[in-house]
Amino acid sequence: MTTHWFWFGLLIACLVWFSTITLYVAIRGAFDIRGMLGRLSDKHDAEMKEQENMKT
Amino acid sequence: MNFYWPIDGTIIFVYLAFTMLAGLAVRKYVGKVEDFLVAGREVNLHLGIASLAATEFGIVTCMYTAQNAFDHGFAGMTPGILMTISMFLVGATGFCIEPMRKAGVMTIPEMFEKRFGMKIRWLSGVVIVVGGLLNMGVFLRTGGEFLVHATGMEENYLELTMTVLLIGVAVYTVLGGMLSVLVTDYLQFIFIALGLLGVTAVVLTNIGWDTLVSTVQTNYGEGGFNPFRREKLGWPWVLFNACVAGAMMLTWQTNIQRILAAKDSKTGRKIYTHTSFFYACRFMLPGLWGIAALYSLGPIIGPESANAMPKFLYGALSSGLIGLLIAAMLAADMSTDSSYMLTWGSVIYNDILAPLRRRQQWSQKFGLLVNRFIIIAIGIFLLVYGLWYELKGGIWEYLRLTATIYLSSITALLIACCYWKRANDWGAYAALATGAVLPLTFLTSQQFEISSNWAETRGLNGDVVGVATFVLTGVAMVVGSLLKPLFVENANVPREES
Numbered sequence: 001m002t003t004h005w006f007w008f009g010l011l012i013a014c015l016v017w018f019s020t021i022t023l024y025v026a027i028r029g030a031f032d033i034r035g036m037l038g039r040l041s042d043k044h045d046a047e048m049k050e051q052e053n054m055k056t
Numbered sequence: 057m058n059f060y061w062p063i064d065g066t067i068i069f070v071y072l073a074f075t076m077l078a079g080l081a082v083r084k085y086v087g088k089v090e091d092f093l094v095a096g097r098e099v100n101l102h103l104g105i106a107s108l109a110a111t112e113f114g115i116v117t118c119m120y121t122a123q124n125a126f127d128h129g130f131a132g133m134t135p136g137i138l139m140t141i142s143m144f145l146v147g148a149t150g151f152c153i154e155p156m157r158k159a160g161v162m163t164i165p166e167m168f169e170k171r172f173g174m175k176i177r178w179l180s181g182v183v184i185v186v187g188g189l190l191n192m193g194v195f196l197r198t199g200g201e202f203l204v205h206a207t208g209m210e211e212n213y214l215e216l217t218m219t220v221l222l223i224g225v226a227v228y229t230v231l232g233g234m235l236s237v238l239v240t241d242y243l244q245f246i247f248i249a250l251g252l253l254g255v256t257a258v259v260l261t262n263i264g265w266d267t268l269v270s271t272v273q274t275n276y277g278e279g280g281f282n283p284f285r286r287e288k289l290g291w292p293w294v295l296f297n298a299c300v301a302g303a304m305m306l307t308w309q310t311n312i313q314r315i316l317a318a319k320d321s322k323t324g325r326k327i328y329t330h331t332s333f334f335y336a337c338r339f340m341l342p343g344l345w346g347i348a349a350l351y352s353l354g355p356i357i358g359p360e361s362a363n364a365m366p367k368f369l370y371g372a373l374s375s376g377l378i379g380l381l382i383a384a385m386l387a388a389d390m391s392t393d394s395s396y397m398l399t400w401g402s403v404i405y406n407d408i409l410a411p412l413r414r415r416q417q418w419s420q421k422f423g424l425l426v427n428r429f430i431i432i433a434i435g436i437f438l439l440v441y442g443l444w445y446e447l448k449g450g451i452w453e454y455l456r457l458t459a460t461i462y463l464s465s466i467t468a469l470l471i472a473c474c475y476w477k478r479a480n481d482w483g484a485y486a487a488l489a490t491g492a493v494l495p496l497t498f499l500t501s502q503q504f505e506i507s508s509n510w511a512e513t514r515g516l517n518g519d520v521v522g523v524a525t526f527v528l529t530g531v532a533m534v535v536g537s538l539l540k541p542l543f544v545e546n547a548n549v550p551r552e553e554s
Contacts, residue, residue: 004130011265014333014341015253018249022246024102029242029245032099
């Protein structure tokens with residue numbers, strides 16, 4: 001195990017990093033999606049109102 | 057084969073149903089072309105990481121990284137390290153990506169128009185689409201082959217399976233564009249992670265690290281751990297991979313699209329730095345499966361070595377894990393296919409059709425319709441090309457060379473566009489021509505015995521030609537740009553100013 005420590009260290013780093021980032025992204029990503037859809041919805045509503053104002 | 061329908065079938069069905077429904081649910085938020093192509097530039101960090109990682113990991117990735125490790129041991133995982141370093145550096149410094157995001161463009165060629173003019177925008181769009189579609193052309197078949205070998209499915213079902221999968225992906229991509237891609241990428245990233253980590257844990261538990269190391273030592277000696285000491289690799293291979301890695305992070309449109317969709321340039325840079333280590337993981341984890349296949353099946357020479365890993369998994373995984381693996385791989389393939397279809401489609405719409413769009417003043421509604429038709433056309437191309445074209449060599453070799461047609465010249469253009477005031481369209485034409493001619497000449501020469509032998513006796517392999525292409529493309533950009541002022545007045549005034 002100690003021979004080729006570089007590849008062993010890289011493997012451990014990959015396993016730790018990937019597990020952590022998955023958990024982190026799984027939780028925070030859901031909030032990002034909700035925020036993104038909310039902002040897009042607001043933008044569309046604002047554009048609709050602007051168009052209606054221009055018509056009147 | 058341990059596939060057990062009630063367990064494995066349910067996992068796959070739940071995954072597919074959930075993804076498709078999520079992809080379709082967000083289509084109502086698409087009102088404009090900008091929403092469709094770059095999600096209204098509202099992408100935040102965590103969603104950006106999930107999307108970039110899921111996009112850049114397809115079944116084809118899993119196959120070529122495993123094949124690299126099967127053929128070269130740990131040394132075959134070197135490109136992952138190079139990609140991690142270059143993505144981190146680009147993200148940390150903002151080199152090229154910051155000016156691009158600040159310019160507010162939707163594609164790379166759109167950036168070029170500001171400096172080099174409309175013709176260069178159009179031509180670079182063509183180069184990007186040709187390189188990108190040729191590259192993506194092998195995804196479908198490779199994915200199908202993985203599923204056939206990993207599940208023990210009859211080969212007759214290969215075409216049918218991949219066609220159904222492609223139609224499913226095309227439906228939500230056509231309707232929801234980037235928004236659907238982002239939401240499904242998020243779910244797919246979680247499935248990919250579960251599958252990659254679960255299968256790796258089984259491989260390490262059942263075979264063990266020491267056995268994997270001794271398998272590489274026995275088959276490849278010290279060259280299996282150090283690419284510089286492996287005869288088939290060596291410095292030209294490492295150098296070419298370094299060039300590809302650097303260029304990929306700067307100009308690969310599927311990567312860049314995440315930066316351009318980010319809510320600001322700071323978020324875009326963070327997406328890069330935070331995702332960079334994923335590139336080491338995507339070579340390392342499937343690479344271990346490849347070495348486990350080498351231990352289990354013994355050496356296989358030639359293109360067939362690509363199928364060693366799925367064949368190994370076929371016998372090694374228990375029920376439940378098989379379902380998770382297949383769901384993860386379907387997730388990987390669907391996220392990659394949807395993003396790639398959208399990306400190349402965005403270049404066709406935004407850049408190749410730009411002259412037509414401007415002349416006819418297309419409305420947002422008509423623009424969306426055209427984008428949707430382009431994605432359908434790309435889907436049909438993928439189906440025809442993917443089922444017709446058969447790879448003769450390693451998958452990674454094919455992907456690198458087709459990508460070089462585009463990466464070398466577009467990288468030279470982008471760096472010059474962002475940082476060299478004397479760059480102009482002469483240099484851009486010269487770089488585009490050099491970047492395409494060298495790899496295509498080499499690929500053609502390989503089809504004839506005389507020219508192939510001539511190249512071989514002079515040590516001209518794909519790696520040397522690849523490095524030469526990057527160097528000469530840069531030289532062409534500089535020489536062409538310096539020549540123009542000798543013949544034309546006001547040669548270096550940016551097009552938008554002139």
